[in-house]
Structures are given as structure tokens and as C-alpha cells.
Amino acid sequence: MGQKGKRISAGHSDEVRGNRLLSALPADVFERLKIHLEPITFSLGEVVYESGGHMDYVYFPTTSHISLLYTMIDGSTAEMGLVGQEGVVGIALFMGGETTPNRAMVQGGGLAFRMKAKAMLDEFQRGGEFQHLMLRYTQALITQISQTAVCNRLHSVEQRLCRWLLMTHDMAQTDQLQMTHEFISNMLGVRREGVTMAAQRLQQMGMISYVRGHIQILDRQQLLAHVCECYQVVKDEHSRLLG
């Protein structure tokens, strides 16, 4: 494992704004924080936090996105949430729990900015706009997790796959997603074959096309017409809270 992420060269004031929480900060707050922001690259499959593990940094993804996963004793896994350029990974640090019982794993490689826990906490405890933003984002994340709970219970694999593809598409800056059916099955908590069958149907309907670990989004509109309400609920709540 070793170091998480990889440091890249500095001179990045612009890219920092690629994260929508950072870009929503007032100028004075941003000025205070920017010296603590350190760019890193995340590569696919990298583990950002282990379940119950120590957390040194919070991460603000820009072009990367990170999956929050829970692993059962028997090894089966399921995703509870997904964090991209609209969010932050490591909320347990300001929520006061220091760690969480779930794992965070890179689901789409790319850039992020990290900040030492202490620097983040100092700003959080000022009680200003930074705290406000972090807490509102956390509420949006709670909605996402809740909706996942309900969606897992009431909707089919095919609908959940649509939702997952749309969410992932929102976070990736491209129509080309790099992921296997096996990988997706671990996110959705279903069999690999189940993903294959659902993906076939979506492909037949012309929504996506895929070969060996590459999925292309062909018709986002049709995906939107096919997905369950859960996708929009989460999105609406997110814009209500973070505009």
C-alpha cells in the first residue's frame, strides 16, 4: 500500500476550484485554507480509508471519484455512497468520530486535493461558512445513503444499474467509463451475471455499449427515462442544499 495518492507539482490554484465545495468558499476562507491544500492523484482501486482505520487527511476530489463501501463478514460488499467533485471524503474527521466502519475506495482515477485533519478542524471550529458547507454536504450525503437503502430494497438490478451509471457519469468528465461487470456487481451488491444481463438489455436499447472493461454512455436521456426516481431525488436534494 504505502502512501495514499501521489503528490504532484504545485501551482494549482485554479484546479482547486474544480471541487465544488472548495469553489463555494468565500474568498477570505479560501485564502486561509489554500496553503493547506495539496494536490494528489488517485488511481483506480486505491483504498483511501480502510474500515475503522486511521484518517490523516480529508480529500476533495476534482476529477477523481470515490466509493464508500461496506464489506460484510462473508466478504460480500455493497456501496452506500459515491463522492466526486461535489463532495469531500473523510466527514468522520469533523463529525467527531475520527473513523468510520466502512471503506473508501477510488472508483474513478484522477485528481483530488487533500488537507491535514488538523488544518481542516481548525477552520471547521471557527464555525463559519466552512462549517456550514461541510455540514450541508453531510446532509446531502445522508440523503444519498438513505435513498440507497430504500432503492436497494424496492428496485430491480436494471434500475439500480441505470442509477449507478448516471451517478458515475456525473462524476466522470467523460462518456467512457473504465469498469468491469465484476466491479459493478460489488458496488451494487449483486452477482456479476446479474450485471451482465442488465447491461445487455441497456445495450440492446442503445443506452450504452461496452466491451471488456470499457463502458460508453450513448444515450443519457434514455437512461434518465429508465432510471428509478431515486436518482433525481438525490440530485434535487443536493442542489437544494448546495445550490
Next chain:
Amino acid sequence: MGQKGKRISAGHSDEVRGNRLLSALPADVFERLKIHLEPITFSLGEVVYESGGHMDYVYFPTTSHISLLYTMIDGSTAEMGLVGQEGVVGIALFMGGETTPNRAMVQGGGLAFRMKAKAMLDEFQRGGEFQHLMLRYTQALITQISQTAVCNRLHSVEQRLCRWLLMTHDMAQTDQLQMTHEFISNMLGVRREGVTMAAQRLQQMGMISYVRGHIQILDRQQLLAHVCECYQVVKDEHSRLLG
């Protein structure tokens, strides 16, 4: 509808401590807050908050407990979390969202204390132990919701019923639970008949007994042996965060 809850007579400093968040507050904080705490009784089925509705108060249950529910467009429902004497209903008020896209409904009648949103916020913004406690509780709630998401995906109706009965038993101060199979089916997001079948099996094994809206917990140990890991994960995380 009308007023939510019913005011009862004052002189309640002791009962207030029935809520474990309030009882964990340092003396000075509690002194500031206690004049704002107002006792109310909740009765079964009462709606505390409507989805997206205005929230005037936060509620600290003592002998009551409240279910956080999501209702789909087609009317099907599922529970995402359960709040009793260990928690607080209305986290959106300090998280900054003002409302949430889910409903809160009384699942076990009894007492609670409520506090006006403004009084709560004033204390929250001091940034002291009250804020700490609320945020740590919120993190515990996130764990509960996450675990529900995963549990909904990976475990059987029978296991989920065990988990739900144990959680409810923890919050009710009695072995006698007042609820129909129909009611439980709306919480678990399954058919009424599915609950009946699972309940029959638990009854045959001597864990519970039930008649027409009354369920008695007979053998908690056996329920614990039968439940999925999710129950204990949530409980452990709760005690880690709130001791």
C-alpha cells in the same frame, strides 16, 4: 393533525435525563438548555415531520421512539433509521438543511422533550460539547442508515425482522410491542405475508409470541443468535461514538 405532540405538566428535570444525549451534557450546558426543554407525549402513528415539511422543533425522545421513513411515488415505504432515547429527531435543523426528504413517524408512543429550533441553534453555534454530541450522534445515525442500505441488499426478511425487533426492543422499555404485521411490513419494505411467514418461524422457535397486534419478546438471546451482523455493528459504533 394540528399540534404535534401534546404538552404535559412541568417539573420534569429528572425525566429529561431519560434521553441519553441530554443526560450526557455537562452541567453548565444543561443549565442553559433546560428552560427551553418542553415535555410532550407522542402517540403511535403520529407524524413528527412530513417529508420536506417545515420543522419548528427538535425532539429528544425518552420513552417514545420515532421511525425515519421514505415513501416512494407509488406509495411503497421503507424505513431508513430509528430514533429512541439515545438520539434526537430533527438533525436537519443543525445540519443546515432546514428540512429532509423523508418523514418521521412515531413508532412507539411515549414521552419526548422538544426544543425550539432557534434555542437549539444558539447552543449549537457556541461550538462546545452540545455541538460535539449532536455531530457524533449524527455520525452514529449515518452508520445506522448505511447498515440498513447494506442489510436491505444482502439479508433475508427473517434476519431483517430479527434486527428490527431487537432495535425496537432496545427502545421500548417493555417486552410487549404493539404493532401489526402490516405495520412492520411497511418498515421493512416487504409484503405483509412475508412478515407473517417470518414471524411464524420465530414464534415456532420460541423467540417471540404474538396475537393480533401484540408481539412479545420471549427469548432475546436466541434473537441475537439469529440476527445478521448488522445489528451489532450499529450498536458497537453507537457506543464507540457516544459511550
Next chain:
DNA sequence: AGACGTATGTGCGTTAACGCACGTATAACA
């Protein structure tokens, strides 16, 4: 006691998803 409303029991056909086994295709590398 009778009648009604509500809660639970049961049966039956249907379906989505599972687990397993193995076949086929693609990409990468020797």
C-alpha cells in the same frame, strides 16, 4: 349473542435473482 372490522393464515402461480458450471471472446504479452 351477533355482527362487523381488522389481523393473521394459507395456497398458488409468477418472477427476479441466486449459485454454479462452463463456454467464448478479447487484450496483452511472451
Next chain:
DNA sequence: TGTTATACGTGCGTTAACGCACATACGTCT
């Protein structure tokens, strides 16, 4: 250019849960 690892396709029997229809039992209120 052939081999190998990996990703995807397919078939088949099994199961959990569904939807619906209706039977039975319990309580309560007249």
C-alpha cells in the same frame, strides 16, 4: 503468432419473495 489471463455469455436448477385471492380468527361494540 500463439498462449494466457481476464472479461463476458449462457444455461440450468433452486430459492426467496412477490401479487393476488380468499379463509379463518380475534376483539369490540352494539
